Amino acid sequence: MKILLLEDEYSLRISIVEFLMKKTIMISLLVSTSLFAADYSSVIEKPNASELIQKDLLPPAKVFTMPSNCVTNDKDSIARGAFIFHNLNGGKVKGKLPKGLAKKNANGKSKQYGNCVACHNIEGAVGAGNIGPDLTGYKAIFVDSGVRDNQFVYQKIADPRVENANTHMTVNLTTKLFNEQEICDMTSYIVSER
Numbered sequence: 697m698k699i700l701l702l703e704d705e706y707s708l709r710i711s712i713v714e715f716l717m718k719k720t721i722m723i724s725l726l727v728s729t730s731l732f733a734a735d736y737s738s739v740i741e742k743p744n745a746s747e748l749i750q751k752d753l754l755p756p757a758k759v760f761t762m763p764s765n766c767v768t769n770d771k772d773s774i775a776r777g778a779f780i781f782h783n784l785n786g787g788k789v790k791g792k793l794p795k796g797l798a799k800k801n802a803n804g805k806s807k808q809y810g811n812c813v814a815c816h817n818i819e820g821a822v823g824a825g826n827i828g829p830d831l832t833g834y835k836a837i838f839v840d841s842g843v844r845d846n847q848f849v850y851q852k853i854a855d856p857r858v859e860n861a862n863t864h865m866t867v868n869l870t871t872k873l874f875n876e877q878e879i880c881d882m883t884s885y886i887v888s889e890r
């Protein structure tokens with residue numbers, strides 16, 4: 697019994713000594729690293745959040761007047777409008793392009809077409825979203841009834857914030873996502889008989 701007790705006391709002392717030794721090593725390691733550590737503060741990237749946000753902010757809302765001969769019954773224009781409207785893509789243009797559309801921007805980058813169908817339903821839409829109003833039967837319901845006109849549709853696509861400051865729709869002309877002709881093509885498609 698006595699031997700056992702002694703043994704216990706011995707191992708207890710050993711572990712206290714071990715603990716103190718480890719603690720000393722840890723503290724000396726910490727002290728030495730903090731004393732000799734290089735100053736990396738200049739290397740750490742510190743992005744300027746305000747600058748980054750500024751870069752991503754949209755330019756102010758802009759009123760646009762539809763150019764003359766913008767909305768037409770021209771088959772090619774309507775085909776381009778339909779193509780842009782229905783092309784759900786993430787950077788790459790899918791399918792055969794109608795006459796007058798290019799795969800790349802002037803700067804050689806792949807042009808991103810459409811994504812209108814991500815939010816709007818319309819005749820022949822595949823996988824349409826419902827964040828925006830359904831544009832099915834638009835001509836009869838909205839244009840012929842006098843509720844909307846071509847200029848309204850053009851402005852809505854060019855910069856929807858003019859009519860609704862809190863819109864969830866993409867801004868297309870102020871941001872140069874699309875050019876005037878392409879906005880006309882989409883307007884022609886939406887107000888066309890389908």
Ligand code: HEC
Nearest residue numbers: 811812815827828829849852853856860863864865866882
């Ligand atoms: C992120 C969702 C979203 C996308 C993408 C989107 N829209 Fe819209 N759209 C809306 C919403 C929401 C409205 C309702 C009015 C508003 O908030 O401005 C709207 C309204 C419209 C209207 C007006 C309908 C009316 O008579 O009131 C037209 C036309 C239109 N969008 C066309 C387009 C076209 C063309 C594209 C593609 C270039 C497009 N939208 C892309 C969400 C979207």
